């Protein structure tokens with residue numbers, strides 16, 4: 074059976090008139106990297122909360138259907154049990170700092186300390202995690218004296234250090250610089266290859282196409298489309314429903330109307346765009362992808 | 372209104388030197404994007420424009436005002452700043468009160484306040500949310516409220532810190548539209564952004580900061596093509612600029628229009 078299994082999940086927040094999630098059916102295999110896309114209010118964060126146990130345990134409200142992760146059912150578990158398997162990085166990184174610690178190092182170690190990980194192991198796990206997100210030089214800084222992107226890196230690192238079996242990331246790179254974003258995507262990809270299951274909400278289509286295994290497109294609380302990134306992210310259905318797209322996709326779509334894009338499929342990544350537009354420009358000689366910058370796919 | 376920065380240096384109480392000698396002139400009515408890696412000093416720089424931070428040395432002039440000699444309240448008549456984290460900015464119990472607070476505080480006449488508030492709400496598509504408590508909104512809509520409440524103040528200089536973060540395509544288009552409205556009114560718009568495609572499509576001038584210093588400053592077309600220098604501050608060129616380069620186009624292209632023209 075799938076590692077994550079949502080069956081007919083419908084959920085409504087207290088005091089609201091319409092469900093935020095409607096009849097969601099979603100299966101994710103262990104080690105799979107699934108990206109969730111959708112416009113504002115689609116239910117992306119609510120889906121993250123449902124996977125992480127906050128819906129319904131923390132937010133209350135009315136839920137039907139079943140949510141299973143690692144063979145356990147959410148409604149039959151407590152939040153304390155649930156978070157042992159599932160880690161969530163919140164959409165707003167600014168209020169994820171615990172407030173209990175004086176240095177970034179201690180902040181990241183906080184969760185491990187709580188579950189009683191021995192000092193030596195804790196130290197090496199924190200150092201490894203900080204290396205993954207590029208914040209080793211922040212170790213001795215106060216968690217309150219950081220830039221926006223640095224705070225987001227600390228918040229992400231304190232989830233990664235726990236090595237949850239299911240990693241749920243709600244727009245984890247929203248405050249990050251462009252090359253840092255690409256590097257974090259690469260890190261998450263590697264963790265999925267090592268067996269961690271990842272569900273990630275993002276708007277950055279170019280990197281989703283390059284790094285994720287599958288895309289789920291949400292709108293108005295329902296799954297509109299799901300499948301391979303290259304197919305979902307270029308579909309007309311998404312374009313018609315107010316979903317964003319990479320500039321490669323939108324420009325090729327316009328070029329196609331003018332007869333300047335000759336391939337059947339639209340591109341999402343740079344390599345796909347270069348390949349397709351090279352057909353329009355028979356005399357140009359596309360330059361090779363720069364090496365070692367993670368631009369050439371998985 | 373002109374902004375003139377001369378050899379600005381700033382060190383936080385922790386001892387960290389965040390700005391290491393910045394000199395810049397931004398003319399009245401310019402549209403400027405500031406880019407650069409996390410921790411480069413972007414937010415620290417603009418917080419000097421409205422008095423939230425005070426220069427350790429060097430100077431910042433807003434028009435004929437030296438920021439050292441004016442209070443935050445006074446500077447608010449000239450500079451509006453939308454915080455990177457909207458939660459540091461919002462405090463009212465409903466959206467309408469929040470957006471009305473700024474212009475009211477600046478002492479405008481009632482009719483002008485109503486007009487400014489109405490326009491700010493329309494630009495940010497908040498008309499149906501005026502009675503909502505900002506804290507019941509998602510972080511993305513809270514950011515739209517933060518934008519509206521600064522736009523409503525009608526200051527000659529407007530600063531946005533990461534406005535498009537987490538926004539969907541519709542809201543990004545609304546923000547771009549708001550910026551172009553402000554441009555037409557002759558306002559100076561300074562936007563900090565990691566969204567380089569948005570930067571390429573909406574700004575004439577780009578300043579790249581790195582490690583507390585200006586790394587690059589010039590017309591967007593010149594700056595955004597310099598992939599190797601930009602990489603020093605962890606910035607990639609825009610998608611279509613990268614594509615143009617890989618296809619061997621002679622000119623640096625920044626947006627769809629330029630790209631399609633170049634391949635036609």
Ligand SMILES: Nc1ncnc2c1ncn2[C@@H]1O[C@H](COP(=O)(O)OP(=O)(O)OP(=O)(O)O)[C@@H](O)[C@H]1O
Nearest residue numbers: 218219220221222383389409410411412413414415
């Ligand atoms: N309150 C503070 N106390 C001490 N140091 C700070 C404080 N705020 C920021 N810093 C440090 O100052 C430097 C510049 O931070 P700043 O917030 O200006 O960066 P930024 O360019 O806006 O980055 P980001 O893209 O992540 O928002 C960083 O090294 C940061 O850690």
Ligand SMILES: Nc1ncnc2c1ncn2[C@@H]1O[C@H](COP(=O)(O)OP(=O)(O)O)[C@@H](O)[C@H]1O
Nearest residue numbers: 086089093112113114115116117118119120509
């Ligand atoms: N805590 C909450 N209480 C009530 N309604 C909420 C809450 N959080 C989100 N919602 C509502 O649920 C719907 C989905 O929101 P959300 O999951 O935040 O969407 P997204 O993350 O895709 O922007 C929206 O209509 C939103 O207003």
Ligand SMILES: [Mg+2]
Nearest residue numbers: 117118164509
């Ligand atoms: Mg959300």
Ligand SMILES: [Mg+2]
Nearest residue numbers: 220221414455
């Ligand atoms: Mg900042």
